[in-house]
Amino acid sequence: MPVNPPPAPTLSGDLLTIHRLLQSPAQIQRRLRTIQDMRFIADQVLTQRYRSAGGAVLYEVSEPIFNTRPIEAVSPGSEYPKDVTAEGAAALAAVSKWGQATRLTDERIKRNARPGNELDRVLRKVVNTVIKHIDTITMSAVASAVTATQAAGDDWVASTATILRDIELAVADIEDLQMGYRPDTIVMSNTKYAYLASDEKIANLRQRETRDNPVYGGEVEVIGGLVVVKAPLSVLPSDDVWILDSMQLGGMADEAEVDPGYTVAEMAVQVQSERLARQDGWEVWGRRITVPVIQEPAAGIKITGTNPA
Incomplete structure (x- = not known):
């Protein structure tokens, strides 16, 4: 006779499920998809995608969008004046493999009432560590390439x-x-976002009678037609504010080929696990093989003077 409601799964059953999951790249990939709050700042700032070849990517920097020869009036029956399309300076960037491994013991799995939580915690830490490092080197590359500045009228x-x-x-x-x-x-730090969201002058310009204002728990997602990207100060080279054209500034050059045993999430982090039989545990590691490419440095500007003197 069927039992209604069905009984809760036993602990041993949960353990077997978790171990089977760790052996399956496809199941790990599904688990990664449930971690919704992890997202690269790098991929929001540099939206172009490049393919590496031989461990490097070749690209052009500051490609002109105008020809050098001015246009002329063309008489009927005459040929159009010709010009040679200008090209940007060639540059080469080598991809690097950034990653880290951690251990998940059988004891940690079976001593948690929900064994899957331990796996989620390990995956989250591994992926977050990869994200933080990639975001740091990407924003450092952006800050080094973007040299244009605009002084703020006063500190924010x-x-x-x-x-x-x-x-x-x-x-x-x-x-x-x-x-x-x-x-x-x-792009700004969380602190700068706090100043932006609580600025009275901006608040007075917001739509009235709406529940998506920050005071009601909403966020300032767009201002002046710009998508607001908050970044931890630890990944920013300075507590300044950057404005950029994310479609033109550059992109991430990822090594797209996935080696055997790895699963790759939408965030381009590759994850693999291995059973350590003699140590009663698992080793889980993640990596991203990539390099940030800044193709149009003039597509960005840094607002300075936003910090108190």
Whole structure:
């Protein structure tokens, strides 16, 4: 006679499920998909995707969008004047394999009332460690390549701060280059976001009678047409604010081929596990084989002077 509701699974059954999961790359991949809060800042800032060949990627830096010869009036029946399309400076970047391993013992699995939580915790730590390092080297590369700056009218803590004007002026500086750049992203620390979200001048410009304002638990996702990307200060080279065209600035060059035994998530992190029979445990490691590529340094600008003196 069927039991309703069905009984809870036994602990031994849970343990067997977790061990089978660790042996299956496909099941690990499904587990990674459930970790929704992990996302690379690097992939939001550098949205282009490059394919590496032989462990490196060849690309052009600051490719001109105009020809050097001006256009001319063409008489009927005459040939059009010709020009040679200008090319950017060639650059080469070598991909690196960034990764880390950790151990998950049988004792940790079976002593948790929900053994799957231990696996999730291990996967989260491994992937988060990879994400933090990739984001750090990516933002360092962005800061080194983007040399244009726009001084803030006042620091963003002061009552006389003009945060929205600072942002719009920085956008104008990029667009005035007439290089086809369209700024779409603003990157700042969590602290700078707090100043932005609580700025009274910006609050007065927000739509009234709406529940998505920060005071009700909502977030400032877009300001001045720019997608707001918050980053921990630990991954930023400085506590400044960057505005950029994420479609033009550059991209991540990942080594797309997956070696045997690995599973790869949408976030491009490759994960594998191995049974350590004599040590009663598992070794789980993750990696990403990639390099940030900054192709159009002029597609970004840094707002300086936002910190109190």
